[in-house]
Amino acid sequence: MEIITGYTGKPHVTSEQDRDVNIGVVGEGSYVLRTGMQLAAEVSSNNEIKIRDGVLMHQGCTASIKKNTYDSLTITNGSQGMKRVDLIVARYEKNQDNGIESLDLKVIQGTPAESNPAAPQYTEGDIQAGDYVADMPMYQVIIEGLNITEVKKMFKVIGSNKDLSNKVAELNKNITSVKSVNKNITKMIGGSKIVTAKASTSVQVFTNSEINAALGVNDSNNENTIVSMANGDASVQPAHVGSSYSKGAWNAVFDRNAYAGSFRINYVIFYFGK
Structure with a gap:
């Protein structure tokens, strides 16, 4: 050396x-x-x-x-x-x-x-x-x-390194708080549900109370539950489906405006609460 x-x-x-x-x-x-x-x-x-x-x-x-x-x-x-x-x-x-x-x-x-x-x-x-x-x-x-x-x-x-440090400090200042949830899934169910959509980009599928009843719990919400959804009736409703949580309910979200009418949503509900 x-x-x-x-x-x-x-x-x-x-x-x-x-x-x-x-x-x-x-x-x-x-x-x-x-x-x-x-x-x-x-x-x-x-x-x-x-x-x-x-x-x-x-x-x-x-x-x-x-x-x-x-x-x-x-x-x-x-x-x-x-x-x-x-x-x-x-x-x-x-x-x-x-x-x-x-x-x-x-x-x-x-x-x-x-x-x-x-x-x-x-x-x-x-x-x-x-x-x-x-x-x-x-x-x-x-x-x-x-x-x-x-x-x-x-x-x-x-x-410079000072520029990089300043950027990191600014990013840290803008971070509010992040809650990390690391828990095992304690309950899981799957199934199929017929929903009736309007001509829009989403339709409600489950409320928290409906999920509580299905799982036998009393605290299901967006912090301890995940609902995964798929379009089970694409011949009737040719739209790709995702899921989102808003105002105490899980919704199927479409990649385009849905046709008005009934169709099938297949789902899996994961619960990692108590």
Whole structure:
């Protein structure tokens, strides 16, 4: 084992080790961090796009544009009557001869077309696997005629651990109370019942008092009873059936308006009370 964040008397931390630490903390994908201008794109002219300051992490490899500065990218002129999609990528490269690594913004020019131009291909690559080129798509630049008409963001902005903690705290604050009921089923009955529906999306099948009488109990309610229902007469009533509890009664709920008339509901009642 080798220490990474420690003094050993000589330079020893490798870029591979640093990327592995970042991947373990943030993830193996490619993201822009929530700092600075978050590498926002600004169209300066039809031939220039400025990428504002921020930090990105591309497969664990970090790079930045210094605060209050920008990188300028040149966009080749469009053609009258033609459309084109260019791609701005953050490109990792490793020199095969001396091992020097870089991470810079590049423009990949697309192919002009009269309609529906395709975005150009880019090199996905796997940095930690030793690939010499790996692109992170940043923006699609939409060009119509001579004009840049849109710049579409393609990356995800990932929050900090503090952001995550704040979200968890907010979720916890919004949770009121959850009552957990873990009991064995003490009674269960099944059967079939003819009900008469109106032209609606539900029909009452059982009241609490009817279930009490059927089970021989006196406290059946929505906290200790489950009623599962199915349409037993689909030729008469071609609607799928579920169940819901409301105002002291269990209802068959349809996936569409029911036809007025009588039909059969098959059911199972589970009781886990006393």
